Amino acid sequence: MNTSEPMLSMDNVSVEFTEDGGLLGISGESETVRAVNDVSLDLGEQETLTLIGESGCGKSTLGKTAIGAQKPTSGTVSYRGQDIWEARNGAGHVSIPFDEIRHSLQIIHQDPGSALNPNQRILTSLMLPLKQWYPDLSREEREERIHTLFERVGMSPPGDYLNRYPHQLSGGETQRAVLVRALLLNPDLILADEAISALDVSLRVEMMDLMLELQDLFQTSYLFISHDMSNARYIAEKSGGRIAVMYLGEIVEVGTVEAITENPQHPYTKALQWATANLYEDEGEEEFPLRKIDVPDPTNRPSGCHFHPRCPNAREVCQRQHPEQIHVGEETNYARCFRADENHEYWNSPEIPAESSEDAR
Numbered sequence: 001m002n003t004s005e006p007m008l009s010m011d012n013v014s015v016e017f018t019e020d021g022g023l024l025g026i027s028g029e030s031e032t033v034r035a036v037n038d039v040s041l042d043l044g045e046q047e048t049l050t051l052i053g054e055s056g057c058g059k060s061t062l063g064k065t066a067i068g069a070q071k072p073t074s075g076t077v078s079y080r081g082q083d084i085w086e087a088r089n090g091a092g093h094v095s096i097p098f099d100e101i102r103h104s105l106q107i108i109h110q111d112p113g114s115a116l117n118p119n120q121r122i123l124t125s126l127m128l129p130l131k132q133w134y135p136d137l138s139r140e141e142r143e144e145r146i147h148t149l150f151e152r153v154g155m156s157p158p159g160d161y162l163n164r165y166p167h168q169l170s171g172g173e174t175q176r177a178v179l180v181r182a183l184l185l186n187p188d189l190i191l192a193d194e195a196i197s198a199l200d201v202s203l204r205v206e207m208m209d210l211m212l213e214l215q216d217l218f219q220t221s222y223l224f225i226s227h228d229m230s231n232a233r234y235i236a237e238k239s240g241g242r243i244a245v246m247y248l249g250e251i252v253e254v255g256t257v258e259a260i261t262e263n264p265q266h267p268y269t270k271a272l273q274w275a276t277a278n279l280y281e282d283e284g285e286e287e288f289p290l291r292k293i294d295v296p297d298p299t300n301r302p303s304g305c306h307f308h309p310r311c312p313n314a315r316e317v318c319q320r321q322h323p324e325q326i327h328v329g330e331e332t333n334y335a336r337c338f339r340a341d342e343n344h345e346y347w348n349s350p351e352i353p354a355e356s357s358e359d360a361r
């Protein structure tokens with residue numbers, strides 16, 4: 001293993017979806033959604049990176065691209081220095097076979113139930129991936145691994161749960177079973193896509209704690225997707241991880257939990273924090289920090305900084321110039337906002353009156 005390489009690396013990754021417009025494509029027009037736009041992110045060993053943003057901003061698409069389940073339209077995704085799609089296509093010199101990469105990058109879906117076949121007992125659903133990836137293990141050995149992990153996640157005695165069908169488990173039990181399913185393969189990375197969103201608040205904390213305990217045991221990294229800043233903050237704080245904020249397909253800010261919560265650079269990060277009432281309980285933030293609530297059409301993104309029609313700090317230059325990644329503080333932290341650069345022409349650019357911001361597209 002080359003220790004200088006990040007475990008996972010995404011470089012200038014974009015993902016576009018093109019769909020025929022209108023019912024059955026009768027209109028003949030097609031629309032392109034740039035679900036992910038020019039994202040570069042690295043993930044280290046046993047690191048937790050939390051991805052937050054509004055519905056439809058591209059979190060799941062980026063997550064799937066990270067684990068090789070979605071092909072990027074442009075850019076590269078590498079696992080330990082091996083380009084995932086070159087490995088899949090057998091192009092050039094392949095140092096890590098695609099099967100090994102897929103095995104090492106696991107997912108807990110937004111809909112956890114989809115990982116378990118509704119017509120099979122839990123045990124059967126969990127035995128299958130073990131049989132596929134560890135054909136040399138005997139049936140008894142496979143069962144023993146599953147039982148040990150069920151004990152570990154508090155589902156004891158395991159036999160009681162493993163003989164049930166998925167509909168006979170509660171939401172929290174289903175999540176634990178799905179987490180076990182991912183961990184059985186001893187992956188380097190688990191993409192947890194809204195893995196706890198459907199649970200009651202008290203169970204969410206329990207589940208996040210469990211995931212972090214098991215992270216130490218299995219030395220796994222997490223790409224944890226959430227639309228909820230308080231969950232993102234909780235898991236990032238406890239794991240010492242980073243938070244990445246996504247808006248219309250772009251990472252607009254990424255940083256340590258301290259940087260994101262105590263000194264956010266991007267106005268959208270501030271708006272997300274404002275929306276998470278408990279973060280501001282003591283601070284009494286008074287003004288709604290967006291010009292408008294509606295998210296722009298992802299097939300027709302605003303010019304310049306895509307956030308400008310909603311940004312309370314937008315100035316004239318924001319309508320025509322697209323902000324690059326500007327490093328702030330630690331090397332891994334950056335924001336896509338001109339305000340993070342004290343020398344940018346933004347500071348001399350005229351402000352946009354609130355009422356004209358909607359025309360500025």
Ligand SMILES: Nc1ncnc2c1ncn2[C@@H]1O[C@H](COP(=O)(O)OP(=O)(O)OP(=O)(O)O)[C@@H](O)[C@H]1O
Pocket residue numbers: 017018019033034035053054055056057058059060061062110227298
């Ligand atoms: N297979 C697909 N075909 C066409 N468009 C897609 C496809 N998958 C996602 N999209 C579009 O890409 C954009 C990003 O979707 P994505 O599911 O990644 O968002 P998300 O941030 O995960 O949203 P949510 O929080 O609701 O899960 C959306 O506009 C969505 O409609």
Ligand code: SF4
Pocket residue numbers: 266267268305306307308311312313314315318323336337338339
């Ligand atoms: S670049 Fe301009 S519009 Fe974009 S977030 Fe920064 S201040 Fe707002």
Ligand SMILES: [Mg+2]
Pocket residue numbers: 059060061110193
């Ligand atoms: Mg999603």
